[in-house]
Amino acid sequence: MTTDPARRLGLGALVHGSGGQLDFAFHADLARTLERGRFDALFVADADADAVTAQEHEHSSTEHFSTEHSRTEPSRTERFEPLTLLAALSLVTERIGLAATAATTYNHPFHIARKFASLDHISGGRAGWNVVISEHELLHRQSDEFVQVVKALWDSFDDDAVVRDKESGRYYDPAGLHTPHHRGEHFTVRGPLNISRPPQGHPVIFQAGSSETGREFAVRHGEVVFVEEQELGAAQDFYADIKARAAGQGRDPAHVLVWPRLTPYGSPERIADHIETWFHARAADGFHLAFLELPGSAEEFVDHVVPLLQRRGLLRTEYEGTTLRENLGLPRPAVRARHLQETGR
Numbered sequence: 001m002t003t004d005p006a007r008r009l010g011l012g013a014l015v016h017g018s019g020g021q022l023d024f025a026f027h028a029d030l031a032r033t034l035e036r037g038r039f040d041a042l043f044v045a046d047a048d049a050d051a052v053t054a055q056e057h058e059h060s061s062t063e064h065f066s067t068e069h070s071r072t073e074p075s076r077t078e079r080f081e082p083l084t085l086l087a088a089l090s091l092v093t094e095r096i097g098l099a100a101t102a103a104t105t106y107n108h109p110f111h112i113a114r115k116f117a118s119l120d121h122i123s124g125g126r127a128g129w130n131v132v133i134s135e136h137e138l139l140h141r142q143s144d145e146f147v148q149v150v151k152a153l154w155d156s157f158d159d160d161a162v163v164r165d166k167e168s169g170r171y172y173d174p175a176g177l178h179t180p181h182h183r184g185e186h187f188t189v190r191g192p193l194n195i196s197r198p199p200q201g202h203p204v205i206f207q208a209g210s211s212e213t214g215r216e217f218a219v220r221h222g223e224v225v226f227v228e229e230q231e232l233g234a235a236q237d238f239y240a241d242i243k244a245r246a247a248g249q250g251r252d253p254a255h256v257l258v259w260p261r262l263t264p265y266g267s268p269e270r271i272a273d274h275i276e277t278w279f280h281a282r283a284a285d286g287f288h289l290a291f292l293e294l295p296g297s298a299e300e301f302v303d304h305v306v307p308l309l310q311r312r313g314l315l316r317t318e319y320e321g322t323t324l325r326e327n328l329g330l331p332r333p334a335v336r337a338r339h340l341q342e343t344g345r
């Protein structure tokens, strides 16, 4: 049984699935359903070019991106650009976190920092970035540099640096500006970012590393770590491994949340039992739900499983805060741009 009263069950939902891919009303209804079920976040998965990504993921541990799926399911070949969709969803929801996949391979750190900072402002602090990287060792180093630059750009301004003071004519306080001048192995980036610090400081970082290098990357930057493990013992091992690696990096293991996949089927009681067992057995801090059919099985989960979890005292009945970070119980990062500037990393 859990001895840590601060531990709270997290719930996320993958929203790619059957039907309605280019139907905004479908996504809006689904997001509101998940919010009614007090989900922490919904995720929009992504692939830049379907054929390419399908090939890349042929040997991957996840089946979501296989070539076969891309041929048979429209959701793999046709979809909204995730950040555009999430910006729109932020207007029809109030509390649910909005996370999108963006790869470090096909983007530039400045654009990623800017887009997620914008989503965080538009949504009032509900943005999350699922960092997808290639399995190659070199690309892990590149991704590490990428994420460091993105964080430095988010820290371009102190939280209170942008004053917009009409009377004095001052837009920002120069003392609060930390322009990252980055010259690294893979990127040269000159800041500052052209938007003030995101409400969350940094949007929440999600990661799904499972290989050796993937796990190392996940515990360096990830705040929620997805895992596909379906067997309790293996999930407990993964959980313990991630927490130990996080501690080894000098991070508080409580701030690196492990979320295995859950595909709900069977009776609501069985599903709730599974969640309760895994949560208490420290195989999971939360779950990312892969619904078999949308929106139907998400609605069933919210109407029948969520009330059971709430009755058992496992799940919130109201959101704790207004930002994704607050709801996940994660700390708000302090500005650290100076460090990057000074060390020239």
Ligand SMILES: Cc1cc2nc3c(=O)[nH]c(=O)nc-3n(C[C@H](O)[C@H](O)[C@H](O)COP(=O)(O)O)c2cc1C
Residues within 6 Å of the ligand: 044, 045, 046, 047, 053, 060, 061, 062, 065, 101, 130, 131, 132, 133, 134, 135, 208, 209, 210, 211, 212, 213, 214, 215, 226, 227, 228, 288
């Ligand atoms: C829940 C979940 C969501 C994922 N979403 C994406 C995605 O949107 N796009 C993508 O290219 N890969 C996605 N992946 C694949 C992972 O980024 C990663 O490649 C995989 O977990 C293998 O980990 P490794 O890099 O440590 O081998 C996802 C994986 C999981 C478990």
